[in-house]
Amino acid sequence: MADASPRTDISTDADTDDKNPRFDRALSNAIVPSDSSDRSKDKSDQKTLRRLAQNREAARKSRLRKKAYVQQLESSRLKLTQLEQELQRARQQGIFISSSGDQAHSMSGNGAMAFDVEYARWLEEQSQQINELRSAVNSHASDTELRMIVEGVMAHYDKIFRLKSDAAKADVFHLLSGMWKTPAERCFLWLGGFRSSELLKLLVNQLEPLTEQQLVGIGNLQQSSQQAEDALSQGMEALQQSLAETLSSGSLGSSGSSGNVANYMGQMAMAMGKLGTLESFIRQADNLRQQTLQQMHRILTTRQSARALLAIHDYFSRLRALSSLWLARPRE
Structure with missing residues (x-):
């Protein structure tokens, strides 16, 4: 009985050692899919973030263009109102204002x-x-x-x-x-x-x-x-x-x-x-x-x-x- 106990321990250790590589491979195989899923998820999140950033930039540029267009319309309206007022004053004073608004001709000027x-x-x-x-x-x-x-x-x-x-x-x-x-x-x-x-x-x-x-x-x-x-x-x-x-x-x-x-x-x-x-x-x-x-x-x-x-x-x-x-x- 004294001889049998060590053999039993050695056999058990050997079996345990033989099983460890298989266990490690299984564990490794179980971990790899998890890492691949994480990387795929990270790539998807990055694409989403890029799209969001592009959308925000496009929206910002659109707001700027709209703002510039509105300002241009307002400027044109003010200029037109000013030209109409100048033309009315010119008619009252005997002066003709050209349609471009940047030139005035007195009665003794352009015949x-x-x-x-x-x-x-x-x-x-x-x-x-x-x-x-x-x-x-x-x-x-x-x-x-x-x-x-x-x-x-x-x-x-x-x-x-x-x-x-x-x-x-x-x-x-x-x-x-x-x-x-x-x-x-x-x-x-x-x-x-x-x-x-x-x-x-x-x-x-x-x-x-x-x-x-x-x-x-x-x-x-x-x-x-x-x-x-x-x-x-x-x-x-x-x-x-x-x-x-x-x-x-x-x-x-x-x-x-x-x-x-x-x-x-x-x-x-x-x-x-x-x-x-x-x-x-x-x-x-x-x-x-x-x-x-x-x-x-x-x-x-x-x-x-x-x-x-x-x-x-x-x-x-x-x-x-x-x-x-x-x-x-x-x-x-």
């Missing part, structure tokens, strides 16, 4: 802009005079009172012709283009204004009944106006043809030689000289219009002249109204 402002003021004054004239006609005012109002309207027409004469010296092309008129008025534009002969045709039906002498006088005035208009139109066509020939004479190629440069400058000088006659055409056309109105006033009685002036004003007012309706028409 086209100055004329547009003066013409708008002239229309307002004419509207007031016509209202007074219409009221006098409807209330059957005395001939003396009516004559004074008619003379005032006629004098007001003289004013616009003086304004156009000054504008032609500053920018004759602006008057010829008719950009100071409404689109419908520009359809009937002739040398910076209306055709006197056409206007007389419209007035004949508005002034009936006329005496035989008045009919003859209006007919002669219409005929002489038509002849003068034809002469001016022919002169304008001749000027355009001469100008085209001047600009097309010589070589149209772009050569840098001194001879061609001198020829080019000579062409421009001749063309400039011919363009200078445009002012004369505008002045002659306005003189014809002014004389036609004055002659018409002499032929007609005071009350007929009042009716004629009302008819002229109503005709151009309807053209301006037609332009407004055309510009405001619905578009598909």
Whole structure:
């Protein structure tokens, strides 16, 4: 029995030693999956954190863009309000502010802009005079009172012709283009204004009944106006043809030689000289219009002249109204 006990202990130790490697491997196999799961979880958490960080950054940039856009809108609104206020003050003070808002032109500066402002003021004054004239006609005012109002309207027409004469010296092309008129008025534009002969045709039906002498006088005035208009139109066509020939004479190629440069400058000088006659055409056309109105006033009685002036004003007012309706028409 004494011999058996040590063998039993040795055998037990040996068995225990033999089993330890297997136990360690099993334990190791049990631990490895746990570490792999932890690493996978860490990677997933990192991706989530990165996505959250990216989302926060995108949201921050979006807020900044939105804030900048709102500030830009507010700045534009304030600038627009300021421009509207400046334009209103400019109209009251006789100064035109350009659409860019960074440039002001006095009445003695840009001729086209100055004329547009003066013409708008002239229309307002004419509207007031016509209202007074219409009221006098409807209330059957005395001939003396009516004559004074008619003379005032006629004098007001003289004013616009003086304004156009000054504008032609500053920018004759602006008057010829008719950009100071409404689109419908520009359809009937002739040398910076209306055709006197056409206007007389419209007035004949508005002034009936006329005496035989008045009919003859209006007919002669219409005929002489038509002849003068034809002469001016022919002169304008001749000027355009001469100008085209001047600009097309010589070589149209772009050569840098001194001879061609001198020829080019000579062409421009001749063309400039011919363009200078445009002012004369505008002045002659306005003189014809002014004389036609004055002659018409002499032929007609005071009350007929009042009716004629009302008819002229109503005709151009309807053209301006037609332009407004055309510009405001619905578009598909």
